[in-house]
Amino acid sequence: MRLNNKQKHKGFTLVELMITVAIVGIITAIAFPSYQGFIKSTNRGAAQADLVSLASALERHKAASFTYKAAAESSADTGKPEIFHQHSPSNEPYDDRQYDLYISEASGSAYVIEARPVTGSLQASDGKLAFYSDGRRAWDENNNGSIGSDEYCWNC
Incomplete structure (x- = not known):
């Protein structure tokens, strides 16, 4: 039995597979940092929401005890709160926390x-x-350990 030279072979060549892998790698290299930035922003938003909820818990504590003291x-x-979750995102398990909450x-x-x-x-x-407590919000965006005068906002 002789093979006909004009017979079509099915499948991919190694070069085609290598080009496909290279294209997927380039797309991944571009998309992954954007994805991580999105996740960081989402976690920061959850922490902001948890801080507002902790502030509400502190207000309830003050209504009951006439002071903000002794809430940790x-x-x-001062320290980790006793009147609210101690981590954020507060709806996630403690081991998956991204932030620790402190008074x-x-x-x-x-x-x-x-x-x-x-x-x-x-x-x-x-x-x-x-x-x-006066409603100001701050984010140490440059992560230098202190809040600068231009960092009194959460979405700078």
Whole structure:
């Protein structure tokens, strides 16, 4: 039995497969950073929502005790909150947290609460978020450890 030279072979050549893999690699290299940026932004938004919810919990605490003090663990004035979740996103398990929530200042009439990025998480280089009892919101966008005068917004 002789093969006809004009007979068509079915399948892909190695060159065609290599070109396809290269194209998929290029698309992935372009899309992956955008995807990670989207995830970081989503996690930051969840932390902002959790800070507002923690602020509401602090207001309820003040309505009951006439002070913002003693709202943290072991009835301390500062530290991880006892009256609300201690992490964000608060609807996720603790092991999947991206931020730890803290009461960094509390007095009889004012408070400052923060969402601090968890070391080793996707948010680690994102900078802390802060919410003040007077309604100010801040994001340490450059992640230098302090809130600059131009960082008093969450969507700078």
